[in-house]
Amino acid sequence: MTAGFPDNPYNAHAWIIGEPVVGPGTWIGAFTIIDASGGLEIGEGCDISSGVHIYTHSSARRCVSGRRFPEVERRPVKIGDRVFIGANAVINMGVTIGDESVVGAGAVVTRDVAPRTIVGGVPARQIGLVDLDEPGDPKFV
Template sequence: MGLKEKIKSNEKLKKLVLWMLMPKNQARPRLWVKWFVNPLKHKKGRGSLVRRRTRMDVMPFNQFVLGKDSTIEDFATVNNGVGDVIIGERTRIGIGNVLIGPVTIGDDVMFAQNVVLSGLNHGYEDVNVPPSLQKVETKPIIVEDEVWIGANAVVTAGVTIGKHSIVAAGCVVVKDVPPYSIVGGNPGRLLKQYNHETKTWERVKK
């Protein structure tokens, strides 16, 4: 059994390690973790940039990867506390975005302002316990290459957005999006798909 598994299997040891890594009731790492551990653990590609006003709630026990020539803009929040956050190359995470893992984002992706992706859901089944104290559930979000997501869109846990698809501004994506598609609305619905034979974007009949 490895060290990580030993810590996970011992509740007292797990609590101690978590207290050492982050303050109680906080999602962000302690300064010593941010300054001395994360730079050794996490991977940032050549030419990548995390703006100064970005909130990086990244912990060493899960992955954070930022591919080369990618940017995370100001006022964004990135949290890998319950799942990896992996961002590809030449991708831009826009102003005020929120990424809560597990999230995997491909290459050449554009996120506009205030986009939210959360692979995390809180339990609520037990009405005698506040949702904040119930067990969390995670389902990976996957955003494939060349996707463009408009401002104020929300992508929910477990969703895959296919290659070269577009998510309209304000859309709430609750199910998978096929490649080469345009979705919009709340809940998101398929509006157009690219026809490779005619080389045109065609409206989807209702």
């Protein structure tokens, strides 16, 4: 155990709860929060930058209802292959991010992201596309 974080095979300075399925070659940066309590798949070759939060649960309805809504809601998150998630982005429960997409730093992703799409902002919106027509020379358009 390092810095009070539970041991995990990805980064000694990341907090990971549950059992995420993480593809080979994926890198997870320091100071990330990875919540797999509702189910989480992260594809191969992804970069999850420092400070990213991925949530598969929400207690908002339980809280504001004074616990009349007794459940903590949980929905899985699926992140495709070769996805880049910028520093301090937040991925909310129930979201699917398609292969070869880019999530900009600080974005809050509340809806699905199509493959090869660039999103940014709060809430995250499409701001571009990933063009892989030239092998080895990806472009952001």
